Amino acid sequence: MSITSANSSDVPVIRFENVHKRFGSLVVLNGVDLDIPADQTTVVIGPSGTGKSVLLKHIVGLLRPDSGHVYFHGRRIDNLPEKEFEPIRKRFGFLFQQSALFDSMDVGENIAFPLRQEGGISETQIIETIHEKLSIVGLAASERKMPADLSGGQRKRVALARAMAMNPEVLLYDEPTTGLDPIRADVINELILKLQKQFKVTGIVVTHDMASAFKVADHIVMLLHGKIVFRGTADEIRTCPDPEVQRFIQGRASEAELGALDRL
Amino acid sequence: MEHNQSWPMRAANPIIGSVAAIGAWAIHAVQTMGDFGCFFLSIVYRTFTGLNRRTIRELFIQMYEMGTLSIPVVMLGGGFIGAVLAVEAYPQFKAIGAGNRVGSVIVISVVKQIGPVLTAVMLAGRLGGSMTAELGTMRVTEQIDALRVMAADPVRTLVVPRVLACIIMTPVLTVFSDSIGILGGWLISVGVEGVRNYPFWHYAQTGMDMFTVYVGLIKAFFFGLVISTIACYKGFRCGNGAQGVGRACTESFVAGFCVILLANFILAVMLNNIYVMLWPNQPSIL
Numbered sequence: 001m002s003i004t005s006a007n008s009s010d011v012p013v014i015r016f017e018n019v020h021k022r023f024g025s026l027v028v029l030n031g032v033d034l035d036i037p038a039d040q041t042t043v044v045i046g047p048s049g050t051g052k053s054v055l056l057k058h059i060v061g062l063l064r065p066d067s068g069h070v071y072f073h074g075r076r077i078d079n080l081p082e083k084e085f086e087p088i089r090k091r092f093g094f095l096f097q098q099s100a101l102f103d104s105m106d107v108g109e110n111i112a113f114p115l116r117q118e119g120g121i122s123e124t125q126i127i128e129t130i131h132e133k134l135s136i137v138g139l140a141a142s143e144r145k146m147p148a149d150l151s152g153g154q155r156k157r158v159a160l161a162r163a164m165a166m167n168p169e170v171l172l173y174d175e176p177t178t179g180l181d182p183i184r185a186d187v188i189n190e191l192i193l194k195l196q197k198q199f200k201v202t203g204i205v206v207t208h209d210m211a212s213a214f215k216v217a218d219h220i221v222m223l224l225h226g227k228i229v230f231r232g233t234a235d236e237i238r239t240c241p242d243p244e245v246q247r248f249i250q251g252r253a254s255e256a257e258l259g260a261l262d263r264l
Numbered sequence: 265m266e267h268n269q270s271w272p273m274r275a276a277n278p279i280i281g282s283v284a285a286i287g288a289w290a291i292h293a294v295q296t297m298g299d300f301g302c303f304f305l306s307i308v309y310r311t312f313t314g315l316n317r318r319t320i321r322e323l324f325i326q327m328y329e330m331g332t333l334s335i336p337v338v339m340l341g342g343g344f345i346g347a348v349l350a351v352e353a354y355p356q357f358k359a360i361g362a363g364n365r366v367g368s369v370i371v372i373s374v375v376k377q378i379g380p381v382l383t384a385v386m387l388a389g390r391l392g393g394s395m396t397a398e399l400g401t402m403r404v405t406e407q408i409d410a411l412r413v414m415a416a417d418p419v420r421t422l423v424v425p426r427v428l429a430c431i432i433m434t435p436v437l438t439v440f441s442d443s444i445g446i447l448g449g450w451l452i453s454v455g456v457e458g459v460r461n462y463p464f465w466h467y468a469q470t471g472m473d474m475f476t477v478y479v480g481l482i483k484a485f486f487f488g489l490v491i492s493t494i495a496c497y498k499g500f501r502c503g504n505g506a507q508g509v510g511r512a513c514t515e516s517f518v519a520g521f522c523v524i525l526l527a528n529f530i531l532a533v534m535l536n537n538i539y540v541m542l543w544p545n546q547p548s549i550l
Contacts, residue, residue: 062409086415100410103402114414116318 011074013038013170013202014059019068019078021054028054030226031068036170041196041203043213046223047248052206053097055223056172059204060092061085090118093163093201097174099155101147101162107134108143111162118166133161137191153184160191171195173205177212185212192216210249222248303419303497307427310420322425330391330426331433335440341386342441345378346370346448354457364463368471370449375472375480379442381528384487387434388520392495395426396516399499400509408500423500427492434488435481442480479535486531487524494520 012035021029028051036042044052057063058070061077070078077088101110111130115121121129134140137157147155156176163171173192177185189212195201196216207213213220213234220237222230222245230237230245237249247254315323349370357366399422402408411418446468453459495516502512 057409060413062412082417089413089415092413094410094413096406096410098405100406102407102410113416117414117416 012036012071013073014204015069015071015074016055016058017069017071019055019058019065019070021051021058021063021066027226029058029065032223032226032228034221034228034231036202036204037219038202039196039200040218041192041205041216042219042221043205043207043217044221044223045208045210045213045248048208050223051226052208052223053174056094056174056204056206059170059172060089060094090114090166091169093166093168093171095156095160095163095171095173095176097178099147099152099159101155101159103147105147106143107139107145107147107150107158110147110158111165114162114165129165130161133164134158136164136194137161138187151184153180153187156180156184156188157191160188164195167199168201170202170204173203173207175207175209176205177207177209182211185209186215188212189215210251224248299501300493300497303500304493306419307423307493307496310417311424311428314420315424316420319420319425322421323428326425326429327433330387330429331436334387334390334433334437337390338383338386338437338441339444341382342374342379342443342445343448345382346374346445346450347452349373349378349445350449350452350457354453354459358457363457364459365467366453366457366459367449367464367466367468370453371446371468372471372476374445374449375442375476376483377528377532379445380438380480380483380487381524383438383441383484384434384491384524385521387430387437387488388491388495388517388524391430392491392516392520393513395492395495396499396502396513397509399423399496400502400512403500403502404504404509418500423496426496427489430492431485431488434491435484438480438484475539479532482535483528483531486527490523490527491520494523 014034014036016032016034019029019032020027032055034055044055046052054063058065058078059072061080061082065078068078069076072088077085080088101107102113105113108127108130111133112126115126115129130143131140134143137160139154139157139161142150142154142158147158150158160176171192176188176192180188192203192205193216196203203216205213205216217234220230220232220234221228222237224244230240230242232240237245240246246252350366353369354363354366357363357369399408402422408418408422411421450464453464454461498512498516498519502508
């Protein structure tokens with residue numbers, strides 16, 4: 001299970017350089033500069049709709065920046081054609097917000113999908129991998145179940161097993177705990193920690209669940225109005241003087257946001 | 265896009281406002297056509313560059329779902345249309361003393377026009393809607409993004425097998441629909457109206473040649489292409505949420521239906537011209 005390559009150098013695994021992205025007249029990313037260090041978990045926090053998921057999708061080329069550059073191990077990737085992007089995508093695992101399991105396939109086939117797509121892997125190895133990944137996420141006996149028969153938390157765990165199938169170097173988690181009860185959410189948090197510690201996976205977690213952020217983060221980055229407004233450790237964000245940052249991590253609405261209620 | 269759509273609303277002068285609205289619509293139409301053109305070319309490119317085992321497996325699944333499972337509805341529709349044709353046409357033919365010739369008009373109408381068009385319209389409803397809904401739901405629930413992240417080309421994995429299955433199965437289903445349509449016409453003409461078997465089949469046979477059959481099948485091939493490419497395009501470009509998927513399904517059927525009728529007209533003219541070129545001494549068959 002060797003996952004990481006040479007990553008002790010100073011070159012960050014992923015680097016964003018002045019990335020801008022807009023959809024129509026809506027500006028989502030407005031000059032994002034960000035370095036993601038290797039072998040650690042970086043949590044990107046920020047209110048809903050600030051472009052956290054958009055940021056994540058730029059890393060795997062699902063979205064391309066309007067301007068600015070994205071680098072992977074020092075190599076510029078944002079301008080790569082779709083075909084050249086494919087080998088790079090194989091080095092990533094992506095846990096989607098809605099799990100994105102293929103409805104028409106059972107759990108085992110879902111996990112086998114990236115392996116069969118890769119080709120040249122024997123069926124015995126594929127079956128071994130399915131069992132191994134399912135036991136890591138604690139769903140050992142669910143191989144033949146259909147995604148529709150699973151609970152939200154189980155779907156997330158199966159999706160995580162699928163994201164890990166190719167032993168990726170970097171795992172991207174898009175709101176991994178959203179929609180789960182606190183216990184199920186904690187299971188996911190523990191899994192993220194386990195993957196990082198055991199397999200030295202570089203993790204990028206996008207979330208607005210602060211309990212989850214504090215638990216899994218080596219670094220926290222806050223995205224607000226399309227820009228990075230804070231970067232540092234969990235301890236540093238607790239003492240950050242910026243009122244916007246404090247309001248977010250403590251979950252306090254502003255006067256302006258509460259003002260709308262007065263009109264009711 | 266948002267810019268184009270929002271500013272006509274703010275135009276003070278109603279004339280400028282309407283011109284701007286027409287302009288915005290035209291820009292949107294040209295953009296959609298261009299986008300669809302690129303999508304279509306990407307399907308063609310991927311069809312001819314490496315069909316892998318997964319695509320072939322998916323192709324057979326789709327052929328079963330689209331073809332085999334559509335046979336009853338297509339046959340039911342075809343049968344009743346043939347029967348109705350006989351009910352309407354026989355009295356007219358009888359009035360001019362040519363009741364025995366009713367077979368020829370039933371066969372030509374069914375094989376060349378009604379069979380392919382009716383089958384295509386039924387399939388646009390049955391397959392077009394479900395294809396758009398399935399792909400649209402996959403897009404909304406990020407399954408298409410998941411395919412891309414796992415280095416599986418979504419067009420190659422999802423669209424190519426559906427389009428191929430549809431262009432293979434639409435002509436096959438048209439043959440089923442035609443056959444039952446002719447039988448429906450025969451049942452009414454011979455069983456109810458009292459036309460004898462021999463003249464019915466004799467005139468049915470003289471009324472058509474192999475070219476007539478080819479015309480019907482060539483049309484069915486293009487209708488299959490139209491239904492599947494539009495349905496997949498609408499699914500891939502559908503808006504968010506249940507509303508987005510629902511709207512995409514409606515648009516898919518309406519666009520498919522309109523293009524089928526347009527394509528039917530263009531193909532009829534083109535194939536008729538080809539017939540005249542090949543057999544210049546024969547009367548036009550349009």
